[in-house]
Amino acid sequence: MEIVEQLKEMWGNVRIPALCFETAGGRSALIFQNQAAQELCPDGGSALAAMPEPEAVELLARAAEPCDKTDPLFCHIGGRVFLAVLFAWNGLCVCLLRDVSDYYRGVQGRLDEAVMANRAKTSFLSEMSHDIRTPMNAIIGMTDIALTQKETPARIREYLNKIKTASGHMMSIINEVLDMSRIESGRITLQPEEVEIADILHEILIVARPQADAKHQKFELKLGRVEHERVVADALRFKQICLNLLSNAIKFTPDGGTVTMFMEILRGEDPERLLLNLYVRDTGIGMSKEFLSRVFTPFEREQSLTISKIQGTGLGMAIAKNLVELMGGAISVESEPGVGSCFSITVPLKAAAMHLGAYQEALCGKHILLLDSLESRAQTVQEMAERTGISVDWAKEPEQAVYYINEAIFADYEYFAFLAAEKTEGVELLSFLPEIRRRMGSDFPIILLAEGDWQHTEYMFTRAGVDAFIPLPLFGSRLYAGLYAFTPQGRMEQEQESGRAQRSFEGRRVLLAEDNELNREIACEILQMTGVSIETAEDGQQALELFRSRPPFYFDLILMDIQMPVMNGLDATRRLRALDRPDAGEVPIVAMTANAFVEDVNQSLEAGMDAHVPKPLDMDVLFACLERFLGRRGV
């Protein structure tokens, strides 16, 4: 009997829709469907044609090859839902479609409710967080100001520092909730820009190192091959990913443990395409296998006694994963309870052009003397230096360095600078460098390749004759900039720069539009330190009127809050830009908002604003802003 006949006999009159597939070479083809299946398709085609295409494709795929997928395959046909049950028979694959419409609708309903509830929860948390941020801005800002007051008694200063720490922690929790909310609603967008990897890494270390130090942990930074240093990336988000991984590692590693961060940037076949590999490994408490599958799920936290005492929202890893994926990368984790965890990320990056022209012109042909007992690092310095035409004499020990210095006299050539690695073995640099300074004279550049944060040792090394510090791990950009600063061109640029920095903003006028009284007060306090004259408005309308009431070019800068009653900052900006007066299009308008998201920034730019400073106001950021807009026209 032919196989189709057999099928008809077996399944033909059964009331359950049945399909049979012939499979070969990883593909499958429908060879039989019974009456009940035919009836599912009103125009007489196959039941496969009646279901949505992805479901049909999945069904054919599962029929073609046995797979270990355990999730049920539901097929939606004509307002009904069927569960596909597949099994092998005589070298064929038989599929029965069982009507589970009632069950499915019941489950779907509950799922929808759960999703709704989850959204409501996230939305609630997001709104609440948003509302908490405004008073938090005031707390943080006023605390900062109070700390700048010289007459603050020591005990009060201690309390203020505690407030600062606690409020900073609270802000980070709020920001995480907000971030997750933005991610879930798909409102987060990346803002790629050209950045130096060295800068990003430096900023990451500034935050992470003290955290590890506070727990007496050993923090190791391992740098692999960095084949290109200038990249196109969203620096802010990249830092956020790294800091989430690092904070997590530090948090879950006991005192005295080790946290290691590794990074490398490799060039692909296309020199424009780079691949960043990074991992953060710790010797912490690790995670159970069960929890590993949920580690990237929002609000998930391991339920162990040890961990329950550790604070956190359970959002850090979820945010990291989403951001990595948004960048087109991937994140993975390996962990063993009691041994530690290792989070790895791979992110594709675009290479940005490195601007070495000025460095090469100024540094080519120079000789430098390097003292470093670590051969691998010395080789890196040599390779980097050679790219700009600098030749390096490497001394492994102080005797050798002195030998080179002595030989230079007889060979009649001069060193341009002396570089010393901070932890060179076999020498006390604090004794050695002053002698080098005396020997080489006061104008000779002595540069220290410094480990970590040199704030604690800066004073000692500066007194020992060190002129500048270049942070380790070493990046070419830092090395070139560090050396360039001592060339005639570099010195000239520095002088110009420092002249600008010292410039006061006295005589300049700033219009400040801010509805919240506390925030207004904070902004005024900070701005007054720069010597500018401030006029304030409590909403966009008032700001617009104040601007109108003053003669053209009266204001040099407008700082505008976005969310204000009567007229918001965006509308006020649009109207101000539309005014018929010569300065309407020129006066710089800087947005102030607590929401430092890309879309907010984009909206403010579209409205005619020039830049954005995040709230709570950071003194350095605000000064940089003033420098940018008030400094550029000269005093």
Added chain:
Amino acid sequence: MREYQEKYIENLLQVMALSDFSSGIPEDIPQFIEERRQNNIRIRGIIRENTELLRTNLMPVLDDIASASDEEIAELEDFASHLLRGARQLDLVLNYTVRNALVAFARRHGRRDMLIRQLYHTGMALFYMQQIIRLADKNDYNWKMSLMFGEAASYIRQYDEIEDAETRGYIHRAMANLALAYRWDTPEEAERKSKAIRRSFHVLTDPEYHRKTPSLPWDTFLYKSHQERTTAMQMLRMGTADARIVREVMESAEYVYKKQMEDVEKKGRKPSARWVLEYDIALYHCGVLTLSQLLTSMEKVFMDQDAHDFSMDGLWGNAMLPAYYAEYLRSDESLIGRKKEVLLYMYGRMIRYVHGVPNGTLNSRLISHLLDGLTTFIEYPDGIQARDFLINLVISRDPDIYVFLQLTADITRMITQAALETVPEQLVGVLSCEDVSEVRRRGPEIAQFAYECGMLHDIGIFLFDSLVTTAARSQLEEEKRMYGYHTDAGRRILSRCESTQKYVPAALGHHRFYDGSGGYPEEYRREEDPNRQITDIVGIASYLVGLTDVKFGGGSVGLTPEEALAQVRREAGTRLSPVFVQLLPQIEGELTAYLREGVVRAYEQAFDRIRGEDAEKIQ
């Protein structure tokens, strides 16, 4: 010199005389000890006076050297030159301190000629300081010495602008001395040393320089440079010299030899033992002399040496030559046995010679030779053992150190015995004992081992002896640091011979705190010391004796035994092991009695050993 400077020097010479042992063997030991005690009291007074002289008169000038008057500077230069005159070191580190200040003054006021001169002298002070710490395998002063000579030599580029012939001479000397910073034992260093010497030769033989400064002693410069180049003979011995170096060394050895012979002819002076022998060694490496002929020549030179000649040449012939002899013996195993009696005779005479060297005479050179002697020391099964050779050297150089070691050794044994009786479980692991029963069974062996550890734990000190015994003022930071290297020196000495290697951890670790919170050196890791319990006990005994003993001169007067024991108890758990400190009460009576009477016995043993050497030639 100023009055205080003259007084300081006078005091210094007095301290040297008071702490000198070279005058002979005392007959009445208790009387000798009483004299020592009185001397120490006087030394202590002098130290106080000298320290005050410096604190009141010198230090304020050095602190504000830039404002010093020309007169003050001239006096300081004179003072410094008295503190270190050639190789005679009255106060090396103070000389260095003053020279450093003079360099700063010269820089500050742009006195170029003075700067060149002072850079040279500072370089020389650093050279001698480096010679001392070299014994502990340390190189702390090498780079700075090189920097000083290098800077002085760099003025060769301004040669024509410098009118003063003496200053030009300092430039040439500094240039030649650049070679002192390097040794011949690694190819890299040898290359640098050769380069420095060749460059110096190039300038010294350039007729243009001779024409420019005819008054300079060019022949002497050249002669000294040839002498320095002859030291590359070490590379010939090691078989690491390339053809160019071999040729240069041969030339230099011949040059020096010929000059010596010319002097013999002209001045009727006896030729220098060292340079005659260096020439013979060169001839041996050329294949002109056989090993047997060379050894015979060495024996002859040694026998011709005046055993009371404490000049540089005499020092070499008496203290260094046995090291050379042993080294060449080692190149033919069959000769070691045949020349046994000769070598043992040399060792014996060397020890007696060392005993006779007066304080302050070529100290760094002497100890450098002694270390070389230890390096090549040949230990015969029935001859003098490395341990005894070391102890004899210690006694001959400074019986005080021997007394200290003897007391420490005996107390170490007492505490170990108490531990064997009371807490044997705490000694499991010592000498690889696996359990308490093995500890009990090998008790006598463990106690003897502990005794030997105590006896040799501070053996490195005698190499740094001059820093303490002849010090006529409070210690300077630099000296404290140098002195701290005595543990490394001990390690280095004891590592040389297989028979003494097992005592290395005690030598290295006895100053390191039990809880790791302090002491030195940091390289000592208690947990890695297989016999750490014994090192702990040595640490206790050494500390205890140090508190009570009139230790190594230096004017120190110790605590009573009871006070010292109380102090030891206070340090239990931090500096000292609480496990073994707690045993002290049970042997307190025995200990205090020993601390009171043991000193006399120890001095008697010391001088007996010296007498014994006289009688039995060696032991």
